[in-house]
Amino acid sequence: MLKDKIIKPKRIKIGDTVGIFTPSTPANVLFKEKYLHAISELKRIGFNVIEGDLTKKSVKQGYRSGNPKERAQEFMDLIENQNVDFLMSTIGGYNSSSLIPYLDFDIIKKNRKIITGYSDITSLHMAILTQSNLSTFYGPAVVPTFGEWPHAFSESVESFLTLGTSIHLRNYKQPFFEKWSNHFRNAFTDEWKSVERKYEFNSGYKIISSGVIEAPIIIANLNTLCSLAGTSYFPDFCDNILLIEEECADFAEEERSLTQLKLMGVFENIKGLIVSKPEFLNNKGADFSYEELIMEVVGKRKYPIIYNYDCGHTHPMHTLPQMINIRLEALQNNVNITFLESAVDI
Incomplete structure (x- = not known):
């Protein structure tokens, strides 16, 4: 591709x-x-x-x-x-x-x-x-x-x-959400509208590996992406930035899915990695964090890796277009994502 x-x-x-x-x-x-x-x-x-x-x-x-x-x-x-x-x-x-x-x-x-x-x-x-x-x-x-x-x-x-x-988004810097929510409200009852949504302060994106890179981005739900492995619909991640997000991050399943990508050589070939906030975490009794699990599986890399991004099952969410060039900057606790081109055409 x-x-x-x-x-x-x-x-x-x-x-x-x-x-x-x-x-x-x-x-x-x-x-x-x-x-x-x-x-x-x-x-x-x-x-x-x-x-x-x-x-x-x-x-x-x-x-x-x-x-x-x-x-x-x-x-x-x-x-x-x-x-x-x-x-x-x-x-x-x-x-x-x-x-x-x-x-x-x-x-x-x-x-x-x-x-x-x-x-x-x-x-x-x-x-x-x-x-x-x-x-x-x-x-x-x-x-x-x-x-x-x-x-x-x-x-x-x-x-x-x-x-x-907009067809004029070159050098557009994505804004940062000041708050976020994973508050579950049952839509089978009237809870979705009778209970006020709870929000949390957004503590910021966490840098796992520092760096700056300009490359196209591919965005995927981790579990669903792994289900395409071995098919012609699994994309070539070489020289691209990968963003993965998850709904319910069960640590045992996350380790398996991340390891699958690792064994397939995905983390060897990408130029950067962005991990979004999961909607719900289940550490299965582990005494380490989700961030530490990511570091353990992905390993030390020379490219930028960030965690705690807002694109996926938590609210609000950023929209990201597939394979559009972005600049990912992760330096000294400061993360910026900048679009280098528009996502649409006339």
């Missing part, structure tokens, strides 16, 4: 239409009230909404919204719908990878639409990146981002809009 082959999606603007697809967990059915609130938030911000066929019909097959072909068809219909300007996933789940064999990557490439989502959507990000060279957005999803009560996370929305609407 060569940087000069990367295709940028078309920029968007307020007033455009978002197409909603549900590639895995049917959150629109399971958390219907929160989903409907999220749709109203998208409209309040200024977007029009078109739901995919499965999403609109509130189809549910237990843990999924439909069979793989149906879910892929919903996605492709939105890609080809000329009234849809960009696509956003309802939520993640566990089975977005099932769509991959039924996607038409040439059509996805031709239409150049922003596709945004995170977590399990990593499967689609990596497949589209490796098969069409289109840069997708590791960014907001409908229910977790726009379903927040009483309003969508303003910082998350601003990050997405900044990257999605």
